[in-house]
Amino acid sequence: MSSSQTIGILAEARYLTQNQPMGLCQELERRGHRLSLIDPQKTFYVMGDDSWFAGLDILVGRGRSWGLLALLNWAERSGKITINRQEAISAVHNKAHMSLAFAASGLPVPQTYLGSINQLAGGIPVDAYPIILKPIFGDNSRGLLVVNSPDEMAGADWAEPVALAQRYFQTDGYDLKLYGIADKIWAIRKRSPFNAAREQIEEGLVPLTPELEDLGVRCGKLFGLELFGVDCILTEQGPQIIEINDYPNYTSVPDANAELADYVLRRVAERI
Ligand SMILES: Nc1ncnc2c1ncn2[C@@H]1O[C@H](COP(=O)(O)OP(=O)(O)O)[C@@H](O)[C@H]1O
Ligand SMILES: [Mg+2]
Structure with a gap:
């Protein structure tokens, strides 16, 4: 495509020093496209006044703030193309909703439970331990807690009314990340942000098997995410x-x- 596009990048300030979306911005500018960088939390908006996105050919959003989700939703209502769509981001923001979708999908996920700490301590079978507790809205390993028995669970210092509880697997301390752009998938070995690695293994790209590729594609489709990473x-x-x-x-x-x-x-080209 030769014509120059105007691309809106919605990103909260904390992402402006990260590889994404800045890498995408640099590449689009290098190719001669115009960028409009919008921090959804920087200003206030007058509903009904669509001028903030009127000249944009597409909007790409990174972040999960209420502001960003609302702006994506707003642009979509007016027929703008957005990546990722607001509904897709919302579907994975809430970890309980995300886990329900995974549990119903037939994809391989650890057995997961939902309830108050006392309900979980009383209900989860003893042989399912160790269990990892997760807050419903968490990221960057915030609030994760491993408990080894119902007693430890009952005594856990858990501030929220409910928790997600999941069977905790011993690993070598590395995650396998499946990064996806629609149906194109890459597999990357990366140190777990939570689990200390016992021995050093090289991080980076690993061969993509058909099984992993299929897993990645199915995860993206399940939530309608176009840009995604599966842990x-x-x-x-x-x-x-x-x-x-x-x-x-x-x-x-x-x-x-x-x-x-x-x-x-x-x-953008598909739309034109
Ligand atoms: N059930 C589990 N068994 C083993 N390790 C886990 C489990 N759940 C999470 N982890 C480890 O903790 C890390 C963070 O957990 P995750 O659910 O991705 O929370 P966050 O949203 O905070 O990133 C994962 O990348 C993984 O290394
Ligand atoms: Mg994670």
């Missing part, structure tokens, strides 16, 4: 899916910026 762990029962996140940094994905720019421009 998996490798267990004796094969890969288990831990969670999916919208628009990751694509660390170790070869030519990630060019791949992202190609995809964004393809989405």
Whole structure:
């Protein structure tokens, strides 16, 4: 596509020093496209006044703030193309909703429970321990807690009314990340942000098997995410899916910026 596009990038300030969306921005600018960088929390908006997105050919969002979700929703209502769509980000933001969708999907996920700490302590079978507790709205390992018995669970210092509880697998301390741009998938070994690695293993791209590729594509489709990263762990029962996140940094994905720019421009071209 030769014509120059105007691309809105919605990103909260904390992302402006990260590989994404900045890598995508640089690549789009290098190709001669115009960018409009919008921090959804920087200003206030007058509903009904659509001027903030009127000149944009597409909007790409990174973040999960209420402001960002509302702005994406707003632009979509007016028929703008957005990546990721607001509904897809919302579907994975709430970990309880995300886990319900995974549990119903037939994809390999650890057995997961939902309830108050006391209900979980009384209800989860003893042989399911160790258990990892997760807050409904968590990321960057915030609030994760491993408990080894019902007593430990009952005594846990848990501030929220409910928790997600999941069987906790021993791993080598590394996650397998499946990074996706629509149906194109990369597999990356990356140190777990939570689990200390016992021995050092090289991080980075690993061969993509048909099984992993299929897992990645199915996870993206399940939530309607176009840009996503799936956190998996490798267990004796094969890969288990831990969670999916919208628009990751694509660390170790070869030519990630060019791949992202190609995809964004393809989405604009499909519309024209
Ligand atoms: N059930 C589990 N078994 C083993 N490790 C887990 C499990 N759940 C989470 N982890 C480890 O903790 C990390 C963070 O958990 P995750 O559910 O992705 O929360 P966050 O949203 O905070 O990233 C994962 O990347 C994984 O290494
Ligand atoms: Mg995670």
